[in-house]
Amino acid sequence: MxxxxxxxxxxxxxxxxxxxxxxxxxxxxxxxxxxxxxxxTNHHLFQPLLYQVATAGLSAPAIAAPARHLFRKQANVTTLLxxxxxxxxxxxxxxxxxxxxxxxxxxxxxxxATHSYFGRDDWAPFAPGLKTLDDAFEIRRRILLAFEAAEKEPDPALRAAWLTFVVVGGGPTGVEMAGTLAEIAHHTLAGEFRRIDPSAARILLLEGGPRVLQAMPEDLSARAKEQLEKLGVEVRLGARVVAIDGRTVEVQGVDGPHAAQTIHTRCVVWAAGVAAxxxxxxxxxxxxxxxxxxxxxxxxxxxxxxxxxxxxxxxxxxxxxxxxxxxxxxxxxxxxxxxxxxxxxxxxxxxxxxAGQPTRPFRYRDYGNLATIGRNAAVVDLASPLGHFKFSGYFAWLFWLFAHIYFLIGFRNRLVVLIDWASAYWSKQRYARVISDIAQRPRM
Amino acid sequence: MxxxxxxxxxxxxxxxxxxxxxxxxxxxxxxxxxxxxxxxTNHHLFQPLLYQVATAGLSAPAIAAPARHLFRKQANVTTLLxxxxxxxxxxxxxxxxxxxxxxxxxxxxxxxATHSYFGRDDWAPFAPGLKTLDDAFEIRRRILLAFEAAEKEPDPALRAAWLTFVVVGGGPTGVEMAGTLAEIAHHTLAGEFRRIDPSAARILLLEGGPRVLQAMPEDLSARAKEQLEKLGVEVRLGARVVAIDGRTVEVQGVDGPHAAQTIHTRCVVWAAGVAAxxxxxxxxxxxxxxxxxxxxxxxxxxxxxxxxxxxxxxxxxxxxxxxxxxxxxxxxxxxxxxxxxxxxxxxxxxxxxxAGQPTRPFRYRDYGNLATIGRNAAVVDLASPLGHFKFSGYFAWLFWLFAHIYFLIGFRNRLVVLIDWASAYWSKQRYARVISDIAQRPRM
Known part of the structure; x- marks a missing residue:
């Protein structure tokens, strides 16, 4: 019994x-x-859009729904925080x-899973990763405060460092972050500053491997890189990060296997490693x-x-x-x-x-892969019984947009996210530019 | 020169x-x-709706717009954080x-201004006030975590304490908070818990003076009190708070000038004092x-x-x-x-x-006063050249709603807030139920 x-x-x-x-x-x-x-946490997080919270495009509640609420009508579920x-x-x-x-x-x-620094956890304070809402708030805070600090900085070298953004890792999150950062610098903040030109900001995407989006077919990786560069992102392939200290990022391998390069930056986003x-x-x-x-x-x-x-x-x-x-x-x-x-x-x-029946082995059905890059730019690799169907650019971006909105949990979220995006698209604005914990200054 | x-x-x-x-x-x-x-802060905050963020009805970006953005086209303004x-x-x-x-x-x-504890700043950790977005996040966190803690609590007395919410101060913020808390307990969370009944929550509004909304005419104060009680709020007038320690609130004056009462509660919101x-x-x-x-x-x-x-x-x-x-x-x-x-x-x-001209004395034009109480409930006191025009209830609530949406900064916000409210009204749901900093447990 x-x-x-x-x-x-x-x-x-x-x-x-x-x-x-x-x-x-x-x-x-x-x-x-x-x-x-x-x-x-008390919420299911729609992680594919978390980068939008980190880049001030969406508010947190738009992509997070309380699990307790999602299961309120499923009587056999007790939710426990x-x-x-x-x-x-x-x-x-x-x-x-x-x-x-x-x-x-x-x-x-x-x-x-969470993000991994490959044994270099001392980099964590200088290069936050993007897995939770708190991570997204922290990255949003750093990005917005970097522009504010640049506006106040009289020294041109330091100002340039504040306006240099480094994204480590060329997977989907890194590509999305870099593309959206370029959009922020070139479009969102245009005309809002009096002493700096936000579009002078440099956005670097550092990838250790030979191409971005390595889960994608090679030609789509190449298309993604082109689209990133068109948006103003400097893509560095074969770039191994060897040091991050809050003032600089040390990179090896870009100009030959032993050449080292020092990037002066105050804002680094870690999108490189995943650990269970x-x-x-x-x-x-x-x-x-x-x-x-x-x-x-x-x-x-x-x-x-x-x-x-x-x-x-x-x-x-x-x-x-x-x-x-x-x-x-x-x-x-x-x-x-x-x-x-x-x-x-x-x-x-x-x-x-x-029921006393034998279990069945798991079979993964791959419907393809898609990644967004930024405004009007995405790559899509659809798997169908007739083979792969690959496309990129504006149509891929629309496809990505509607696929993501479709899969969002809950009707209200979908509608609001659609409106947010439509309004952001036409106005080139990002409405979620709230820095809540302002007292906590960006790390030097 | x-x-x-x-x-x-x-x-x-x-x-x-x-x-x-x-x-x-x-x-x-x-x-x-x-x-x-x-x-x-980096944003203008539409403070009249801050209680909606504290009660999970709106996301922070819906009521906060970057000042830098608002003045982007006003060339004679430099914004400095x-x-x-x-x-x-x-x-x-x-x-x-x-x-x-x-x-x-x-x-x-x-x-x-900020909130004032009338010389009892030691109450601050146990009774957060509501002036900034960070305040609102903290109150939202405490409210949501109190229901979560109650669901996990086996001891009935402690469970009752987790389900007792005390709002100190019967001004507009206190009235809004208490009314909305009642709405959350009776509508929003209905059916989501398996061990507790959220609608068994007690919501107490403590006011030291003889009536709520003292800036309003007396009859509207009385109407507001009636509407609060209809929503399930226990309104205690003449109630002087003499101690708050995170476990209890000590009140004097409710049952006679010297009678003391101890309320067991884990969630107190301070809406009583303002200090410049x-x-x-x-x-x-x-x-x-x-x-x-x-x-x-x-x-x-x-x-x-x-x-x-x-x-x-x-x-x-x-x-x-x-x-x-x-x-x-x-x-x-x-x-x-x-x-x-x-x-x-x-x-x-x-x-x-x-211009070398004499200055003019300030003249305040009073167009009246309005306060919302909760679902379908508000009081309005319009000042016109023909005298005061007072009404309450559903029509007052609609008036309040559209007045607030009208005065919100920026078109996007207005539209999204309207949609959020419409959806919240029909579904009785509140979508912004995100607890971001979950590791920080509620104080005992």
Whole structure:
């Protein structure tokens, strides 16, 4: 007999309310189970648009919806705000920083990833990454205050340093940040300053590899680079960052493998590395599972842990493979559609286990890849049964825009985001230029 | 010859970009002067709607517009982000925390007010006031986290304490906060929790005086109290707060002058006292002007300082009187229309002084007073040449709504605020329920 007499229904705990946790919880809507959704923040964040908050284009509430609200009508869900400190895989308990531990029969771990400085955590204060709303506020604050500081700075060299923005990492976030920064400098702030010319700002995108957007086909990477340069971004490929100290960024490899370059800048955005949540390593240690170099937990074909089928790991925390009939297993990319699909698959496999049926291996369906670059500029690589369909430029940007608005959670958000964007597009303005914590001065 | 050869045009410095500073700067649009607008935050805040940010109804950018942006087309304005530390009235310099001092020929001080704890600053950590966006975020965080904590709390007495909200002060802000809190508890959060019933929350409004909204006619105060009670707010008049310690609020006077009452609560909002910016006292000391009990600077009929006609003090920082022909001078209330009118009057008097003309005494034109209470509830007291026109309830609420949207700065804001409100009204939802700084737990 179960310990809890009310727990005749299987108890499912979902950790995390990102795309994976949200979809898993939704997929269990009609199941006779009791779900506890444990979330560290009180909101689901639409992360693909987080760079818009960091660049003052959208307000935080436009891309964040309370998980509690999203599940208000799903009666089998209890939402709990709390920080998971450990998982007791023997007693089957999720331990929280505050309050009693939460027992589970089935556990879905979707704790996601954070940014990684590749062992150089001392760079963190000088180069914030972009994963949470707080990160976005901090970056927004730094960008806006850099222009304010430049306006007040009499020394031309220092003024130039305030007006130099460095984005490290040429993945989707880095490309979006650099493109939008160029838009801010050239359009948004035009005419607002009296002593500086914001369009004189330099925006540098540093990428260690040979091309930007490496998940894209090579020709689209080339198109993206062209579009960035057209927007005024200096793209440096093969550029390895070797030092960041709040005054300068030291780069190697741009002009030959041993040539070093010093960039004077007061605003650096880190968009280079991703590391899985620390919960992954803890879980691996407890269960004997392995983790990959990025700290992701290597899962079985059905997304369960070896020897612990009652625990599934999904989303950015999982090193998963896709199993398609007749094809070799392929690694699943760390993108939101994959997280959503894993959420649905893990939920379905739990229901199969409850019903005494065998679980099924996860299959990732790739519908393609798209990335925006800036005003009127994006690249799209659509995967269809007829092959890949690639395009870039204005039409790709429209496609990206409507795809993102379509996938936003909740009707109200979609409408407001559409209006915000339409008004921003025509006016070339960005309305969310609030610096709330002004007393905290930008670091030197 | 002037020190600065470019300064043949009179140099006007405006301190503060609230309603007063903004209107003064605008009024000088076509004047042959050089204006420096010194602001401590980077935005003009539409303070009448700040309670909506504190109660998750609006996002911060919806009610805050960068001053720099508002004046981008007014070529005679230079906007400077900076904290004024002192005014050297002899050398005519405004000293900033950072950077060189700003010289002036004419100075308009519109530094506003902050909340006052009547000498009990030790209450501040337990009872935040509502003057800035940061204040609003803090109050929003506390309100939302109180419901989250209640959901996790097994002890019924503690749960009841988490679900008890106390608003201190029955002025417009206190009434709005209490009414909106009732709306959140009864409508917004309905059905979202599994262990608590949010509508069981108690909302108490404590007012030391004999009625709420004391600036209103007595019958409208009574109507406001009725409407608050209909929304579920417990209104306690004659209630003097004698202690706040983060666990309890000690009140005297509700059941007789000496009866004490202890309210167990974890969320207190301070809407009781207003104190003028510290710059007022500094200015008074330097010029020999006097300040009133609230720290406001007593100004001359033309808003200038005695013996320092080149300095005008306006808005909430000024203890000003209104001079209407044939009437006794009357004190000017601390409301935004008065601040705006003072801004225009101070600007006009500066232009008269530059032209060698005599200045004019300030005359406050009172168009009435309006306050919202909550869903469909408001009181309006319109002043017209035919006398006062008073109404309350649904029509008053609509009037309040459109008046506020009309006066919002900037077209985009108005439209988005209207949509937000329309959607919030029909859905009974509040979309800005973001807790960003979640790690910072509510105080016990």
């Amino acid at each position: 179960p310990i809890n007499p009310n727990a005749a229904r299987p108890r499912i705990v979902v950790i995390g309310c990102g795309f994976g946790g949200l979809e898993a919880t939704r997929a269990l809507k009609s199941a006779a189970v009791d779900i506890t959704l444990v979330e560290r 709390g920080d998971v400190t450990a998982i007791d895989t023997q007693a089957r308990l999720v331990k929280l920083e505050e309050g009693p531990p939460v027992p589970y029969d089935h556990l879905i771990v979707a704790a996601g 949540s620390a919960l992954g390593r803890q879980l691996a240690q407890a269960t004997g599972a392995t983790t990959d170099r990025a700290g992701r937990v290597v899962v079985e074909p059905d997304l369960g842990l070896p020897g612990h089928a009652e625990i599934s790991v999904i989303g950015d925390l999982a090193a998963a493979r896709s199993f398609a009939p007749g094809l070799e297993p392929r690694p699943v990319p760390g993108v939101s559609p994959a997280a959503k699909q894993m959420g649905r698959a893990a939920a379905a496999n739990i229901l199969r286990r409850i | 002037p020190i600065n050869p470019n300064a043949a045009r009179p140099r006007i410095v405006v301190i503060g970009c609230g309603f007063g500073g903004l209107e003064a700067t605008r009024a000088l649009k076509s004047a042959a002067v050089d204006i420096t607008l010194v602001e401590r 900076g904290d004024v530390t002192a005014i050297d009235t002899q050398a005519r310099l405004v000293k900033l925390e950072e950077g060189p001092p700003v010289p002036y020929d004419h100075l308009i001080v519109a530094a506003g 910016s510290a710059l007022g006292r500094q200015l008074a000391q330097a010029t020999g002007a006097t300040t009133d009990r609230a720290g406001r600077v007593v100004v001359e009929p033309d808003l200038g300082l005695p013996g320092h006609a080149e300095i005008s003090v306006i808005g909430d920082l000024a203890a000003a009187r209104s001079f209407a022909p044939g009437l006794e001078p009357r004190p000017v209330p601390g409301v935004s229309p008065a601040a705006k009118q003072m801004g225009r009057a101070a600007a006009a008097n500066i232009l008269r002084r530059i």
